[in-house]
Amino acid sequence: MSALTTNRRVPLLDLKAQFEPMREEVMAAITRVVESQGFIMGPDVKALEAEIGAYTGTPHAIGCASGSDALFLALLAAGVGPGDEVLTTPYTFFATAGAIVRAGARPVFADIHPETFNLDPERIPALLEAHPAIKAIIPVHLFGACADMDPVMAHARARGLTVIEDAAQAIGAEYKGRRAGTLGDIACFSFFPSKNLGGLGDGGILTTGDAALAEKLSALRVHGSKKKYYHTWVGVNSRLDSLQAAVLRLKLPRLDGWTEARQRNAADYRERLRKLGAPVALPAVPDHTSRHIYNQFVIRGERRDQLRDYLKEQGIGTEVYYPLPMHLQECFQELGYKEGDFPVSEQLARTSLALPIYPELSHEDIDYVCGKIAAFYRA
Numbered sequence: 001m002s003a004l005t006t007n008r009r010v011p012l013l014d015l016k017a018q019f020e021p022m023r024e025e026v027m028a029a030i031t032r033v034v035e036s037q038g039f040i041m042g043p044d045v046k047a048l049e050a051e052i053g054a055y056t057g058t059p060h061a062i063g064c065a066s067g068s069d070a071l072f073l074a075l076l077a078a079g080v081g082p083g084d085e086v087l088t089t090p091y092t093f094f095a096t097a098g099a100i101v102r103a104g105a106r107p108v109f110a111d112i113h114p115e116t117f118n119l120d121p122e123r124i125p126a127l128l129e130a131h132p133a134i135k136a137i138i139p140v141h142l143f144g145a146c147a148d149m150d151p152v153m154a155h156a157r158a159r160g161l162t163v164i165e166d167a168a169q170a171i172g173a174e175y176k177g178r179r180a181g182t183l184g185d186i187a188c189f190s191f192f193p194s195k196n197l198g199g200l201g202d203g204g205i206l207t208t209g210d211a212a213l214a215e216k217l218s219a220l221r222v223h224g225s226k227k228k229y230y231h232t233w234v235g236v237n238s239r240l241d242s243l244q245a246a247v248l249r250l251k252l253p254r255l256d257g258w259t260e261a262r263q264r265n266a267a268d269y270r271e272r273l274r275k276l277g278a279p280v281a282l283p284a285v286p287d288h289t290s291r292h293i294y295n296q297f298v299i300r301g302e303r304r305d306q307l308r309d310y311l312k313e314q315g316i317g318t319e320v321y322y323p324l325p326m327h328l329q330e331c332f333q334e335l336g337y338k339e340g341d342f343p344v345s346e347q348l349a350r351t352s353l354a355l356p357i358y359p360e361l362s363h364e365d366i367d368y369v370c371g372k373i374a375a376f377y378r379a
């Protein structure tokens with residue numbers, strides 16, 4: 001039977017496939033931490049911070065409880081608060097905009113570039129003119145490819161704004177040969193299980209090249225204290241657990257191999273979908289993207305919802321990242337945006353579909369998914 005007629009199941013993500021080959025090591029690391037009874041901070045967190053610093057090429061890395069908290073802590077460290085505005089993209093996971101509001105500031109959205117899905121730098125100057133209260137910019141490196149950072153940094157530097165990279169989906173991604181995490185003033189990474197480097201639950205890390213910001217971030221994650229029970233700032237409780245750090249340290253040396261497998265899968269999809277003549281748009285890789293880490297492989301197509309339903313019937317998992325841009329979310333209505341304000345984001349929300357791209361996916365799985373996509377559009 002050919003792959004196209006088999007009743008295969010291809011989930012969007014298969015974490016068990018990653019876990020099984022490392023089961024013994026993971027269980028041993030968990031046992032080691034449990035036996036030590038040292039759950040908070042400790043040597044594994046310190047070691048992971050050093051290893052992520054080396055991996056991203058940043059002098060300072062500070063673990064925290066999630067990527068969402070990393071964004072919040074970064075804004076606090078940058079001194080963003082009530083009365084301030086923060087420029088970002090409406091086409092992102094909620095945490096990006098949510099962190100701005102949690103910090104007491106107001107999001108100002110700029111539409112994305114139609115090819116990269118990332119903040120369109122051409123929109124920035126007019127918004128900075130119209131919004132003098134903007135104090136920081138959060139470009140998002142969506143789906144594993146960096147935003148066009150040189151113009152973002154040039155606009156920010158000209159006005160003394162802080163740039164916080166939302167690199168939750170982009171560990172190891174490179175822009176003109178430079179890694180995510182080194183491109184702005186502070187960067188935020190997530191260890192949510194679906195990320196390329198995922199933990200056993202929530203976790204996150206911040207990177208920065210600035211020693212003073214690093215010191216402040218290290219304090220802010222422990223209630224703003226540099227010395228136990230003495231508080232310089234009002235921070236939060238947002239630490240990375242030792243258990244998470246111990247497991248993430250086992251996974252980090254495997255990350256490049258997994259990323260390469262994702263890249264091979266992406267190349268396979270491109271070749272197959274083109275050959276089959278499937279009428280879908282494939283993710284663009286602009287010149288500035290020197291390393292795409294494919295946290296997601298997102299195609300665009302007509303009748304997206306029907307395609308998704310059809311693929312589900314064929315045993316294929318997909319996801320829509322994201323069905324409703326931030327400016328149209330109920331909780332942000334008071335910001336005063338309306339439908340039509342960001343047409344590129346709105347169009348993408350209607351047409352984008354993420355396909356399975358996880359490293360353990362086989363060539364036959366990809367063949368099957370592509371065959372079904374082509375079959376849907378032929379029908």
Ligand SMILES: Cc1ncc(COP(=O)(O)O)c(C=O)c1O
Nearest residue numbers: 066067068093095168190191192
């Ligand atoms: C773009 C983006 N920003 C922020 C986050 C928040 O990370 P976390 O889920 O670790 O809080 C995520 C991940 O879910 C994300 O994809």
